[in-house]
Amino acid sequence: MPVDFGKEVDYVAHLARLSLEPEEKECLAGQLSEILETARRIQELDTAGVEPTSHVTELPAVLRDDSVRPSLPLNRALQNVPQREKSFVKVPRITASELEQD
Amino acid sequence: MQLYEHTAAELSRMLQSREVSSVEVVRSFLERIDQVDSYLKAFITQTPVTALDTAGEIDSRRMRGENLHPLAGVPVAIKDNISTMDLRTTCASRILGNYIPPFDATAAAAVKRAGMPILGKTNLDEFAMGSSTENSAFFPTRNPWDPQRVPGGSSGGSAVAVAAGMAPLALGSDTGGSIRQPASLCGVTGLRPTYGRVSRYGLVAFASSLDQIGTVSLNAFDSALLLNLVAGHDPLDSTSLPGAVPDYTAGLEPGTKGLRVGVISYSSTEGFDPEVTETVQKAAALLEEHGAEVGEVSLSLTDYGLSAYYLIAPSEASSNLGRYDGIRYGYSAAGDNIETMFSRTRGEGFGPEVKRRVMIGTYALSAGYYDAYYLKAMQVRTLIRREYEKAFKKFDLLLGAASPTPAFKIGEKIGDPLQMYLSDVCNITDSLAGVPSLAVPGGFHSSGLPLGLQLTARPLQEQLLLKTARFFEAYRGQVSLRPGLEFIEKGGGSSAV
Numbered sequence A: 001m002p003v004d005f006g007k008e009v010d011y012v013a014h015l016a017r018l019s020l021e022p023e024e025k026e027c028l029a030g031q032l033s034e035i036l037e038t039a040r041r042i043q044e045l046d047t048a049g050v051e052p053t054s055h056v057t058e059l060p061a062v063l064r065d066d067s068v069r070p071s072l073p074l075n076r077a078l079q080n081v082p083q084r085e086k087s088f089v090k091v092p093r094i095t096a097s098e099l100e101q102d
Numbered sequence B: 001m002q003l004y005e006h007t008a009a010e011l012s013r014m015l016q017s018r019e020v021s022s023v024e025v026v027r028s029f030l031e032r033i034d035q036v037d038s039y040l041k042a043f044i045t046q047t048p049v050t051a052l053d054t055a056g057e058i059d060s061r062r063m064r065g066e067n068l069h070p071l072a073g074v075p076v077a078i079k080d081n082i083s084t085m086d087l088r089t090t091c092a093s094r095i096l097g098n099y100i101p102p103f104d105a106t107a108a109a110a111v112k113r114a115g116m117p118i119l120g121k122t123n124l125d126e127f128a129m130g131s132s133t134e135n136s137a138f139f140p141t142r143n144p145w146d147p148q149r150v151p152g153g154s155s156g157g158s159a160v161a162v163a164a165g166m167a168p169l170a171l172g173s174d175t176g177g178s179i180r181q182p183a184s185l186c187g188v189t190g191l192r193p194t195y196g197r198v199s200r201y202g203l204v205a206f207a208s209s210l211d212q213i214g215t216v217s218l219n220a221f222d223s224a225l226l227l228n229l230v231a232g233h234d235p236l237d238s239t240s241l242p243g244a245v246p247d248y249t250a251g252l253e254p255g256t257k258g259l260r261v262g263v264i265s266y267s268s269t270e271g272f273d274p275e276v277t278e279t280v281q282k283a284a285a286l287l288e289e290h291g292a293e294v295g296e297v298s299l300s301l302t303d304y305g306l307s308a309y310y311l312i313a314p315s316e317a318s319s320n321l322g323r324y325d326g327i328r329y330g331y332s333a334a335g336d337n338i339e340t341m342f343s344r345t346r347g348e349g350f351g352p353e354v355k356r357r358v359m360i361g362t363y364a365l366s367a368g369y370y371d372a373y374y375l376k377a378m379q380v381r382t383l384i385r386r387e388y389e390k391a392f393k394k395f396d397l398l399l400g401a402a403s404p405t406p407a408f409k410i411g412e413k414i415g416d417p418l419q420m421y422l423s424d425v426c427n428i429t430d431s432l433a434g435v436p437s438l439a440v441p442g443g444f445h446s447s448g449l450p451l452g453l454q455l456t457a458r459p460l461q462e463q464l465l466l467k468t469a470r471f472f473e474a475y476r477g478q479v480s481l482r483p484g485l486e487f488i489e490k491g492g493g494s495s496a497v
Helices: A009-015 A022-044 A095-101 B008-016 B022-040 B048-063 B106-113 B156-163 B180-186 B220-230 B274-289 B302-323 B338-349 B352-365 B371-394 B417-422 B428-433 B462-474
Strands: B043-046 B076-079 B118-122 B169-174 B189-192 B212-217 B260-265 B293-298 B397-401 B437-444 B450-457
Touching (some): B008 B022, B022 B043, B022 B118, B156 B180, B180 B189, B189 B462, B220 B437, B260 B274, B274 B450, B274 B462, B302 B371, B352 B371, B397 B462
Parallel strands (some): B260 B293
Antiparallel strands (some): B189 B437, B397 B450
16 A cells, blocks of 8 residues: 555645645655655565564663763853844744634 | 864874974864865864964963873864854855854854964855755855766765865764765765764754764774764763763774674665675675675665655654744844744745755654654654664674765756655665764775765774774775865866866
8 A cells, every 4th residue: 555645745745744835745745755654665574473672782771870960051052043032032922823723 | 284184183293292382283184174165165264363363372382391181283164053152154045144152052162272374264065964065055066076066965065175185174963874875975074973073062953863064084093083072971061971071092003813704785776886786795895805704684764764864854853843933033034923933933944955854854743744754753763773783793893885876967856855864875874873883984985975884883883994994094005095186276166067
C-alpha cells in the first residue's frame, strides 16, 4: 500500500511549525511518500516482544550534585537574541494569538 | 617537503625537538589554505589571526621550557557544528548564519587547552544531514581528487582539509557515517569512536542517540593522538561513558596473528561498485596471509537498518531542531503573531534536506503513526544490536567497505534523496549499534579515486581498529595518498564545475 503523503503535508508542516511554499509542498509530498514507502519495509520484520532501543549506552539516569556552579552571565546568555530590550527577550504577542487559534 | 605535508605526529616531534616553531607550521598551513581553498571550499570560516596568536603563545611557552601537550602547536580544523566560543558556528545553515556561541564544546575546549591552533571551521551538510556536503547553505565543497565530484558528507570540509594538506588533523561528527564516508571518498582516515566515548557537549544536536564526535587524519596514529585528547567522561554530557581512557597511541604495532576477522556479506550488493568489493576481498586476503582467521559474516538486517535509521534520525532531529524558533538565537523572520514568526523563521531558515527530515520525523512521531514508525524502528535497532552481538561472539573485527562507491559527481544524487541516503548503507548499522568504526584508505579505483575500508569492533575497542588500520598502512607500499591538485595549478579553476 503506497503511502500518500499529499494530504498530510499541510498538517505535518503545521505540527513542525514550518511554512512551505506551494512548490516545496508538492516536491516534499512526492519525496516523503517515496522515503516513507522504503522506511515501511521494517514492517516485514517480526518485532513482537522486542524491547525498543532508544539509547545504546545502558547507563542509568545520571544525576548531578545539587550544587551551585557558575553559569553564563546574563549578557553572554542573551548575546544571540535577535530582538532584545535590556535584559528581556522581545517576542510577538502570545496571548492574543492563542485566543485566535481557539 | 613542505611543512603542511607532514603528519601530525611528525609535526609534534619536530615542534618538540624545536626543529620548527608552531608559527612556521601554522604559516605553512595558512599558505596552503590560501592556495587551494578558494577552489576546494573546505572552510566556512578561516581564523588565521587567532591561529597565529595561539602558535606564538605556544612557541614562547616552549622557549620557557614549559611542559606542553604533544599536540601543542599542531594546528587543527573543526567541523562547523562543534561550538567554539566567540567564533561563529553555523552548522552550514542559514538559521545559524550569525550564531556566536558563548561557550566551547568540550572537544573544542580540549583542543584549546592542549594549545592546538584552530585554523577554522569546516563545511558540512546543513546540520550534518547529508552525504555529499552539497546541502551546505553556503557552498558545496569539492573533492581534491576530482573537483567535479563530492567529498562525501556530512564532514566533507574536515575530510578535504586533511586530504588537501590544509590541516594535519580535523574534528568531525558522525551520526550515520558522516566521518567514515567522506574519509573514504577523500582518501583519509576517519574514526567514529564508541557512542559516548567523546563528549557531545557543545556538538549542535542532530540525532542525539547517534551523534558522536570523531577524528579525521592522515593515518591511524594521528587519529590516536587526537582521540587521546578528546576522549573521556564529561559531567556535562550525561551520555558520556565513565571509565578510564587508555593511551590510544600505545600498543599500535601492527599484529594480526589469530585475529578473527568477519568480512561483511550483504544480502544485496546492488549499487556496490565491483572494484569496491574487490578491494575488500584483497584486504581480507592480506589479513589472512598475515595470520588472521578470516570468515564471512552476514549482516542480514543492513537494508532494514537503513530504513530504521531514516526514521530514528529524522525523529530525533525534528525534536532537536524545535529549538530554532527565532526567539533566542539565530535567524528570525518577522511575523505579527508568534505562530507565523516560528513558521516563517523555520521555513526561511532551513534548507531542503533539513525540511525533509523535520517533516519525516514529525510525521513518524505524530499521533497514530508513532507505533508503526518510530517505535518499530527502535525495535529494529534492538534486532540490529543483537545481530552485532552475535557477530562479535565469532569475530573480533568486522571488515567491509566504507562506501559502496567512490566519490560521485556533484549534482548526481542531490535531486534524489533516497539515492543519497543509500550512500551511507555501509556505515549506518554501526551507528545504530553504537560500536566504534573506522575508515582507512584501502586502495584506488581504476578512475584514480580513493576507496576506503571500514573496520568495526566491539564497544570501546578503538585500539583494535587503530592497530588494524596501521597494518593496512604498513602494507600499502609507496602509494601517494596526496591528491595532485593539478587542476588548481593549471588555473582550470572556477569554470571546472
